[in-house]
Amino acid sequence: MKRKITLKQIARELDVSISTVSKALSNSKEISEDTTQKIQAFAKLYNYKPNNIALSLKNRKTKTIGILIPEIVHHFFSTVIRGIELIANRRGYNVIVGLSNESFTKEIINMEMLANGSIDGFILSISKETLLKQDYHHFHATINQGMPIVMFDRVVSEVDCDKVIVDDFTGAVKAVKKLIDSGCKRIGLITTMDYVSVGKLRTQGYLEALEDRGVVADSNLILKIDDSLDVENHLEILENEMTQFFKVNETIDGIFAVNELYAVTAMKVAKRLGLQIPNDIQVIGFTDGVLSKHATPSLTTVSQHGQKMGEQAANLLIDRLEAIDTESEQYFTNNERKSDFIKMVIETEIIERESTK
Amino acid sequence: MKRKITLKQIARELDVSISTVSKALSNSKEISEDTTQKIQAFAKLYNYKPNNIALSLKNRKTKTIGILIPEIVHHFFSTVIRGIELIANRRGYNVIVGLSNESFTKEIINMEMLANGSIDGFILSISKETLLKQDYHHFHATINQGMPIVMFDRVVSEVDCDKVIVDDFTGAVKAVKKLIDSGCKRIGLITTMDYVSVGKLRTQGYLEALEDRGVVADSNLILKIDDSLDVENHLEILENEMTQFFKVNETIDGIFAVNELYAVTAMKVAKRLGLQIPNDIQVIGFTDGVLSKHATPSLTTVSQHGQKMGEQAANLLIDRLEAIDTESEQYFTNNERKSDFIKMVIETEIIERESTK
DNA sequence: TGTTAACACGAAAACGTTTTCGTTGCGAAT
DNA sequence: ATTCGCAACGAAAACGTTTTCGTGTTAACA
Numbered sequence: 139m140k141r142k143i144t145l146k147q148i149a150r151e152l153d154v155s156i157s158t159v160s161k162a163l164s165n166s167k168e169i170s171e172d173t174t175q176k177i178q179a180f181a182k183l184y185n186y187k188p189n190n191i192a193l194s195l196k197n198r199k200t201k202t203i204g205i206l207i208p209e210i211v212h213h214f215f216s217t218v219i220r221g222i223e224l225i226a227n228r229r230g231y232n233v234i235v236g237l238s239n240e241s242f243t244k245e246i247i248n249m250e251m252l253a254n255g256s257i258d259g260f261i262l263s264i265s266k267e268t269l270l271k272q273d274y275h276h277f278h279a280t281i282n283q284g285m286p287i288v289m290f291d292r293v294v295s296e297v298d299c300d301k302v303i304v305d306d307f308t309g310a311v312k313a314v315k316k317l318i319d320s321g322c323k324r325i326g327l328i329t330t331m332d333y334v335s336v337g338k339l340r341t342q343g344y345l346e347a348l349e350d351r352g353v354v355a356d357s358n359l360i361l362k363i364d365d366s367l368d369v370e371n372h373l374e375i376l377e378n379e380m381t382q383f384f385k386v387n388e389t390i391d392g393i394f395a396v397n398e399l400y401a402v403t404a405m406k407v408a409k410r411l412g413l414q415i416p417n418d419i420q421v422i423g424f425t426d427g428v429l430s431k432h433a434t435p436s437l438t439t440v441s442q443h444g445q446k447m448g449e450q451a452a453n454l455l456i457d458r459l460e461a462i463d464t465e466s467e468q469y470f471t472n473n474e475r476k477s478d479f480i481k482m483v484i485e486t487e488i489i490e491r492e493s494t495k
Numbered sequence: 496m497k498r499k500i501t502l503k504q505i506a507r508e509l510d511v512s513i514s515t516v517s518k519a520l521s522n523s524k525e526i527s528e529d530t531t532q533k534i535q536a537f538a539k540l541y542n543y544k545p546n547n548i549a550l551s552l553k554n555r556k557t558k559t560i561g562i563l564i565p566e567i568v569h570h571f572f573s574t575v576i577r578g579i580e581l582i583a584n585r586r587g588y589n590v591i592v593g594l595s596n597e598s599f600t601k602e603i604i605n606m607e608m609l610a611n612g613s614i615d616g617f618i619l620s621i622s623k624e625t626l627l628k629q630d631y632h633h634f635h636a637t638i639n640q641g642m643p644i645v646m647f648d649r650v651v652s653e654v655d656c657d658k659v660i661v662d663d664f665t666g667a668v669k670a671v672k673k674l675i676d677s678g679c680k681r682i683g684l685i686t687t688m689d690y691v692s693v694g695k696l697r698t699q700g701y702l703e704a705l706e707d708r709g710v711v712a713d714s715n716l717i718l719k720i721d722d723s724l725d726v727e728n729h730l731e732i733l734e735n736e737m738t739q740f741f742k743v744n745e746t747i748d749g750i751f752a753v754n755e756l757y758a759v760t761a762m763k764v765a766k767r768l769g770l771q772i773p774n775d776i777q778v779i780g781f782t783d784g785v786l787s788k789h790a791t792p793s794l795t796t797v798s799q800h801g802q803k804m805g806e807q808a809a810n811l812l813i814d815r816l817e818a819i820d821t822e823s824e825q826y827f828t829n830n831e832r833k834s835d836f837i838k839m840v841i842e843t844e845i846i847e848r849e850s851t852k
Numbered sequence: 853t854g855t856t857a858a859c860a861c862g863a864a865a866a867c868g869t870t871t872t873c874g875t876t877g878c879g880a881a882t
Numbered sequence: 883a884t885t886c887g888c889a890a891c892g893a894a895a896a897c898g899t900t901t902t903c904g905t906g907t908t909a910a911c912a
Binding site for chain 2: 142211217219232233427
């Protein structure tokens with residue numbers, strides 16, 4: 139087993155100085171052709187590759203970006219990671235991922251662990267607990283230390299940084315209008331509690347669409363799921379709530395659900411109650427994941443383009459990182475003006491499938 | 496904006512030496528109580544945290560493990576990552592992920608990018624193209640440089656390293672026997688091409704189970720899907736193949752599919768052909784993902800316990816890493832004996848749902 | 853008073869790079 | 883013969899730590 143070879147070892151072997159080796163390998167014309175040849179040949183033979191850690195220390199940048207997300211076993215988040223990784227790799231960066239598991243504390247621990255030199259910047263989506271607590275000091279702290287952050291999807295106006303979001307509001311409006319225009323008269327909304335900003339926005343979109351089309355909203359038609367209970371592992375709870383919901387609202391003929399799971403569960407319950415989809419009731423979900431695609435009937439959804447969000451977030455972050463080294467002075471002064479931060483909105487798109495007419 | 500403070504700055508501020516600061520912060524009793532107090536207070540005030548990169552360089556270890564997987568938008572792989580991250584975090588490690596995208600070249604590029612000091616060891620699952628080419632030199636190279644590798648799920652006997660696998664063979668046997676014992680007489684197999692080891696093993700398990708129960712295998716009942724075509728985005732192809740398959744085999748009354756997607760698609764096609772599940776035909780899939788859980792009817796599957804695999808892999812890797820520093824000499828000699836490598840088998844479990852009786 | 857031991861601290865090396873700034877030797881120009 | 887310039891290379895600093903090995907001061911002891 140041969141450990142990785144270093145400049146020092148090459149230098150010793152070839153009886154030259156470390157500087158000479160370094161220069162020869164970077165084709166500096168300070169070094170004679172002879173020596174360069176000899177050194178390069180030797181280096182190739184021993185498969186020399188510069189040590190990244192040493193480079194990071196010297197350059198004070200790691201060429202690594204930190205991703206901090208609430209959960210990885212989740213189609214949307216993994217598509218975002220894929221987008222980030224794609225761009226990062228293309229632009230010469232690595233990605234290191236931390237999972238907050240929706241916990242405030244884990245989010246902080248993870249940030250501190252990574253912020254101490256391991257990465258050049260963050261791409262993150264805020265955990266539910268943090269949103270609930272509304273405590274964003276750790277974000278401010280990292281930004282203050284000169285480490286850029288890009289937030290995506292679950293963002294918050296209190297923190298000044300670049301953001302990539304989806305037009306949740308407009309997406310919801312489009313979805314609900316589509317239901318109305320396809321003949322739905324009484325459209326139910328299945329949503330989460332309001333503290334998750336995206337849920338709130340989608341709810342507002344639902345209301346807006348109704349109003350626009352001159353339909354009066356009926357609070358009976360809104361089902362708010364308490365996501366403090368672990369719904370993913372207790373599907374019965376979800377199904378029971380929805381069954382009740384359908385029984386109370388017999389005339390319901392359309393459903394807009396703020397996520398995939400709610401939508402497919404609603405379809406399942408509806409079918410069980412003898413309703414035909416899309417004839418008796420049409421359904422649209424939010425977040426185009428694997429469930430929507432393979433459900434029977436397949437589900438019409440509002441796609442968030444997770445991968446594109448990831449790509450944009452990565453580009454934003456890397457752009458900023460590389461702006462920092464070129465025009466260092468200018469950056470810092472500009473940075474004071476919060477107007478400098480970019481809020482990028484990814485357009486949603488309705489993917490039509492079998493659950494709507 | 497305050498950049499992160501360093502030992503040197505603290506030393507200058509407090510008019511002591513760098514060594515003194517370092518020692519005071521680690522509570523060395525070489526330093527007087529007074530000085531220690533003063534330094535610690537100052538450090539806390541300015542929120543001093545040692546720079547990870549500098550530590551990595553000094554200690555010649557990064558406390559980071561590299562994950563290299565074919566694809567992240569995949570329920571199984573993301574559960575594995577979750578498991579790895581859980582253990583890694585608990586034991587003080589970070590994880591950095593690379594995606595090979597099933598490509599041989601990207602796998603190599605990624606390995607080389609990470610192997611130059613960025614990480615202490617790898618946890619990986621081999622890309623399809625690599626399996627097809629049977630070219631494993633990059634794995635040998637990294638291992639030879641003293642960097643440990645743990646492989647999971649898609650492993651290969653040619654590489655000497657720790658491995659975590661699922662008993663694909665036994666899992667398949669159990670599944671097929673369950674179908675037989677539930678009354679199935681003619682059981683179809685939907686599988687992939689043989690070069691993916693796990694697909695092969697599951698196919699062998701299918702055959703073994705039939706033989707054990709005294710059923711003669713019928714090659715008409717085996718459908719091999721060519722996964723070189725992008726099936727994920729051309730569901731019709733898959734559905735057409737399966738429709739043909741069902742039409743040719745009218746008497747089929749059970750299906751064992753080597754993955755989730757094949758299984759739910761088979762159910763969809765079967766239902767479309769007027770078959771009742773599980774009365775007319777029973778279905779079992781492999782890999783317990785989100786699709787199986789939420790399909791209608793929900794799908795009985797063989798669970799691979801991805802998270803547990805990740806946890807075990809992480810523990811194996813970290814154990815080996817920490818063994819290296821303690822008993823460095825002993826390790827190297829032991830390492831020569833390949834018998835030292837652990838192959839850990841995670842038991843599969845059949846999750847019974849509605850698609851079987 | 854001279855020796856010693858403990859105490860409190862600093863200097864310097866090391867990890868692996870890159871880069872700036874010498875330094876040496878030598879041929880050419882004056 | 884002296885100066886100049888250039889070619890080819892080396893020394894050393896720097897990035898931020900930790901750790902080993904001094905070193906100076908003081909107090910205790912013979």
